[in-house]
Each structure stands twice: as structure tokens, then as C-alpha cells.
Amino acid sequence: MKDLFIYNSLSGKKEKFKPIKEGLVGMYVCGPTVYSNVHLGNVRTFMSFDMVFRYLKHLGYKVRYVRNITDAGHLEDDADSGEDRIAKKAHLEKIEPMEVVQRYTVDFHQTLNNFNFLPPSIEPRATGHIIEQIETIKEIIKNGFAYEVNGSVYFDVIKFNETKNYGKLSKRKIEDLIHNTRNLDGQSDKKNPQDFALWKKAEQHHIMRWPSPWSNGFPGWHLECTAMSTKYLGENFDIHGGGMDLKFPHHECEIAQSEASHGKSPVNVWMHANMLTLNGQKMAKSTGNFILPNDFFTGNSKHLSKKFSSSVVRFFILQAHYRSVLDFSNTALLASEKGYNKLMEAINILPSLKKSDETIGMNVKLWIKDCYKAMNDDFNSPILIAELFKLVKFINQIKDGSAFVSSDDLNLINLHLKEFVFDILGLKNDTFSDTKFEGKLKETVQLLIAMRNEARENKDFKLSDKIRDRLLNIGIQLNDGKEGTTFTIENK
Template sequence: MQLYQNQKLKLYNSITGNKELFEPINEGYVGMYVCGPTVYNYVHLGNCRTFISFDLVFRYLKHLGYKVRYVRNITDAGHLENDADAGEDRIAKKARLEQIEPMEVVQRYTVDFHNTLARFNNLPPSIEPTATGHIIEQIDIIKDILDKGFAYEINGSVYFDVIKFNTTTKYGKLSGRNIEDLIHNTRELDGQTDKKNPQDFALWKKAEPQHIMRWPSPWSDGFPGWHLECTAMSTKYLGEKFDIHGGGMDLKFPHHECEIAQAEACNGHTPVNYWMHANMLTLNGKKMAKSTGNNILPNEIFTGDNDILSKPFSPAVVRFFILQAHYRSVLDFSNDALLASEKGFNRLMEAIHLLDELRVSPQTSGTDTASWRQKCYDAMNDDFNSPVLIAHLFDMVKYINQVKEGKASISEADLTLVKDTIHAFVFDVLGLVDVSASQEDSTDKLSGVVELLIRLRAEARANKDFATSDKIRDELAEMGIQLKDGKEGTTFSVS
């Protein structure tokens, strides 16, 4: 029997505004799509929060025994800044500034994205498709929408007809926007003259002569609209209707609203059963923005190379800090908050280490461990409520310390249950990493590398290659690793 058969998971559905019992389309299987990054710069911390939040969802669904297909895209096509109708696309703009090819920009920042999420211990998605790898599918969807009368072509560009679509179904159902209000509040802008209505959005844009990233289509050499790629890739890998679609709160409108419209225009029904949105991250009480300097990159946190934090913080501590808030709440990032999270994280890891040292008692435990275990599940079953889960884990941390001090007892069966539950929720579900264990592993690897260099230095000296021998010794010394030659051989110390 799979755990999901006994655990009733409820999640907050953005499209209804209610917590709903999760019932996948196919029993035992979950299809989940999350909007990935546009890879034209280093991934910022706000994006990382979104991807850590959905990593938690992915991990818990897997823990419950579901077979999950998690699709997260890479936007590597050159859409215009802010999905505008005129101007320069973000990837090409970066390529011009750095004097490299657009696909060099894509590669550089895709690698950074993967490396950063790996440091946060995020699991990779099941499929990670790219926008440029699905141009044919996007063109096919545009043809279908045109055939069904919900789009129009003009001067080589194709636009979705929002007003016509709204006559058959409601545009704005996810964001709560009213089409009449949108019309009233929209002013005409340069570059929108081809559109029937300012609310219409591009499915295909004809490329200007200077536009680098372009593909042939029945309408022009150009590029697809930003919203289209997610419709193409989600339906290709998860079907015309799937379980969960996630992303940041900022994507609700227009991106996700347009996805719904495109899919409904093609298939005649809503594409997703449950919409989930992670909230924003602020820094010292203010919105993060590069323009104001109120911004910090993940690597600057890990190295301490910044003017905001008092010291470096490990990726595990930052992840723990993020998961101490519910994914739908605004979270403020500050030095004091991280310091507090680091203390809590260390307390949690110390308690886990104590589990192997506790003496079991033949007496009945002084706490109901089975009830405590279900409370942990109840927290996660309540819309993935990680802060409440963490509070329950700390209830057990307190009890573990009482047992260690001889102020409480625990039976062997209960100790086994506590160990299994804590390891499952701390490492498998929350995805935390025991930093002390990883540091020991790093120390072992460092020792192995230095021992190899000592052997190579010994070989150089035996061959009277004193230049190489001295180079190894001197460069290690510059890194703070001192070699000491003695009768028993060469040893080292780290300063």
C-alpha cells in the first residue's frame, strides 16, 4: 500500500481560491509543470525560492508514493523584454553587451542555474525541455488557434484575439481580472498598432532585421510569443489536461492567464486541475531589485562576498530558512533571520546526531511518537505547510534532548520510529543536508588530493626535478597548506 492511500493531501488552488483535496487524474501518477528561468543572467534568490518550494512539493509527492513526472522548462528563445511588442530581446541584449553568441549566453546561465539549484540540493526535474527545442510544436499550436478563429495574422505576426475568446469563455479567471476593466485601463502604446486590441498578445512575432534569434514559419521569419512555449511543452509531455501547474506569483498575469486561454482555444477545456503559486522574497523589508542595489545572488551568500550579511551561510541553512516560511507567504531575507535559522538548523542536526547515542528503556516512552509522526504528515498534507512540519520536528528535538539528559525515556520501538520519521522528513522531504557530514567528506577529499601531490612531489625530487618539487610546496603554502618533511615521510597541516 502506498502512503498516499492513507494521507489526504489538500493544496491551495489559485484558480478557485480554496484548499482542495488532491485527486490526480490517474491514480498513483502526478503530472506537474513549473515555469523555469529565462537564462540571460545569474539566477536570483527570488527564483531560487520558487524552485525550492516546488522541489518540496516534488519530494513530498514522491515520498507519498506517487510516480511524478515533473517538467520544468528553460526559456532560451529571445523574447522581448517584459514580453513587449517592440524592442530588444533579453538574451540578444546580453550577447551584444558581452560580445558573445546568444547561445553562449544561454549555455553560461543554464549551467549557473543548474549548479546553484544543485547546491541547494534540489532534485532535477524529470524532463527539462527548452523553448528553442520546441519551435515546431509552437507553430502547430498557432495554426490550430488560427483555424479555430481565436487568432489573426497581420504583417507577419500572429496575435491571440482576447476579446473574441472572451465571448466563449472568461479571460481572467486565474488572476481575477475583468476584461472590461483591462480595456478601460489600457492606453495605446507604440508598437501595438498591428493589434486589434491592446489586450491581445503575440503568438508569433515577425523578427526585425537586427533580431538575431529567428526561425522560419508560415507567417514570417520570427520567434514565438513567451506564453506559447509553456503551453507547447506542458501539453506535449503531460497531455492536454494535467494535475499541477506551478510558478512564481508574478506569473499569474499575464503569463499563466495566457496559457489557459491558448490551451482552451485549442482543446476546448481547461489545461490544469490545480494552479500553485509561490510568493515573493523581499530583502530587508524591500523588494529585491538590481537597480536599487537591494539585491543579493546565491553565490554571494555562500562566499560572504557581499555588503548585506555579516558572514557566509551554507546552502543548507539558506534552504532551511526558506522552508521555515509557507510557500504562499511573503518571506523577508535579512542577516538576523539567517543567523536565527542557522542556530535552529544546527540544533536540528545536533539532535539527529544524538539519536544514535540515546539509551533505550524497557519502559513506555513518555511521548506518543505515532501521534507525533501523524502530525508531521498532517502539516505537509495541509498545503505543504513546511513551517508547521518544522515546528513538530523541534518538538521531538526537545524530547530527544530530555532523553539524553535522563529526564525522559524512550523505548526501542519508538526510537526506531522517531529515527525513520526524522530522516524521512528532514532529508527526503525538506531536502536538507547535514553540513557537518558533508564537511567531513570534503576534508577526506582534500586529504586525498594533498597526499597525491605529496607523492608527485616525492617523484619529482627523486628525479632531481627540484623546480617542480618546490612549485608544489610553495603553491600549497600559498593556499594555507604547509608540508613538513620528516624521517617518516612528508606530512601536512592546514592553517
């Protein structure tokens, strides 16, 4: 088996992956802020890391995958005047902040479940780790990289940069940052605009608040990830992932917080998933340019012509590399749906394939190697899918009698195809064909097929076509082949 290479945002290169402890992988991914429904762009990021998690497990690693839930609320706008987003939403809907958090946490889990995500090993919540966050702040203050003003604590970026490197992840120079930071009108407690809050004193209206040595308040929004990743994965762990838009300042600040509190660079490999765009623009709740997962299941959206299954959407997303921008469109999704159906149909007919003495038409062992090669090259799922379609072609050729497969090779295909499609890509088979369908429906359709064939023999094509077309309308497609007629049932 070849080595796994992962693109590391820190170095800007693909690096051979070597876990800190052999056989074990610690991976942290920034989860959602649960103040509204996750949109498809959010889903894409988490799906990328779901695939990473699946593949690492497949390779035999024991993975501790930590993905947090941000339920403490971030600030709405500029650090000193903002209202907590969760509190703001609660105010609008006249419900408790934790009620908002609960509602959207449940929605988040249901959505990911729909898309066949594996649950992370640990899903810690920010509000459950206030003590750890306070302890981290104490460490940073003790080491001289933070200061307290009016009950709030800020990270001293300039001071930090004197001995460490602030900006090494996002490749920013602190001089440029100083130069380009807007001057805030409001009265700020910060020494410098680049400084960020570790602890904020709560204003009167702020409902979410906890006691601390500095004030009744709440933690700064970069802090929870540092506190929780350190708690569950240690001061130095293997992989940290998140959306590209979190690279700066969020991840940059995480590095600074870790280095300021315990002196170590927290993460070996930083991975960033790219944006999903709609109309060429990043999906974002704030601009209204987004599509919700639920829209696919109802089909009720100006962006969609019909319903789509979650597997089709998953397939669509994985057809692009996680580090590329992917533009969403109905046309692209329709194309993916056809491709997905073709792939599943090939899997469905696998059990009915005829075995031969030898394999002609494909080098199965080489194919398996190529599939791993694709995934080992920075989780290149589009290439893996391209390889899968080469196999699909081979399977169809066997069915048509223009290619042949040995019993051993067919076993290999069976094993590996299913591993790649279901275990690694995490797709589900939403299609139904007669080979996987049993029971009364199958018998009924077979009866209709027999009646149609009778009509055809009697040259009653009006009746035979009526049966065929009516079935197609219902979503059952008849496939006339050399060995007789089979059928496929469309999902939904």
C-alpha cells in the first residue's frame, strides 16, 4: 500500500502523512455555530472531513475525531458593540438561547444523518467547557500574552509576534494586518485592532454568561477550539480541519492561543475545505445566497427543478476535490444524478454476472491500485469516482458478453467496489432493481412483464407500449436485454 499524502495548509505542500503515535490519529474539525439551519455549503465542509475520517479508518487507523458544537455564541459584529448571535436569535424568536441551540443542534444532526455521515468520536460543546477555557486564558495571561481591561481579556498579538509568528498559517504579515485593519469608530478596550478577545464582560442584555476571575461574561470565539482540542487530543495532534473561511483569523488565533498557553504548535497538518458557491458566490447565511439540505428532499426551491436524494447530492459534492471551489447548479446536479444511477445500477447487477475461466477486458488488481492511488493523493475523490466508472464500463461489458471476469476477480471487485462506494465515499444505494428487490412488488412487475411480452408476441404493440409507458410513468423502467426483461425502480 502506498503512503497517504495530505495537503498541509501550513506548508502549502502535499506531505506524507505520519501520525504522532503509530496507528492512532487525532483529528479536530471546527463544527457549526448552532444559531440557524446548516446550509449545503456547511454540509460540504463536514462531508469532506467525513470522507477523510472514513478513509483513515479504512486504512486501519484508530481515529479520534472531535467536532465541536459552538453554542456559546459569537459576537455579531465588531467585538465591542456586538450582540451574541445566539442571544440575538433567541430574542427574535422569544425563546431561551439554549432552546435555539437545542433546535439547531437537532437539525444539524438530522441533516448529517440524512447525508449518511459517521458520527464523530467526541462532539464537545463550548458551553460545557467554560472552565477549560478560563484555565487556558489564565495560562496565556501568566505567560504574558494577554491583558485585562474592564473585565475583558484580550490576546496581545503584537507582543506574541515579538517572539512567535502570528500569520504563519494564512501567510499574512503583521505589518500588512496593521496597515489594513479598519479603524473602528467605537471605543475599544483593545490596545491594538489586531488583538482579539479571550474573555468578554457581558453587557446588561447578554443572557449567556458565566463567572470568571475577570467578570461575568463569556469566552472569545477562538478559544473554545483551543481548549477542547487540547483537552481531547493533547497539546499537539495530527489533523485540524475546517472551512477555508476559518483559516484567518480563526485558525491563526488558535495557533497563537496554543503557543501562548503551552508553547507548542498545536497541529501537524492543517486541512481546509473549499467553498461551495451558488451563482458563483460563496453560500452564506448573511447574504441569503444559500440552499438548505431540506430543499433537495422537497424540491421546493427556485434553484431546483425537482427532488434529489441525499446520496445524489453527496455524489455531486464528492465529484469535486475538497480543495476546489465547487459551483452548485441544477444542471450539474442532474448530470450527477444520472451518473450516480449508472454507478448504482452496475452494483445492482454484480450478483447476476456470469463468471468465466479468466478475466478479459480489465486488469482488476491494477484498478484497485489506481483507486487507492487516487485516495492516497490528498483524498482525490473525483479521480476515485472516475476509476469507479471505468469499472462500471467493465461490468456492463461483462453483462453484454463483450468482456469476461474470473471468479477470483469478481470477488475482488465485489469487495473493493463496495468498500470504495459505501465505506469510503459514504454513499447509500437509493436505487431499486429487480436483483435487489424481493417480494410482492417484484412478482407484480414480473407479471406485467409477462403480459407485455405476450402482447408483443401477438403484435399488440399498442398494449405492450401502454404497459411499458405506464410503468415508466410510475417510475419503473423496463430494460429489454438478450436474456429477457429486467426492471429498475426509481427512488421516490
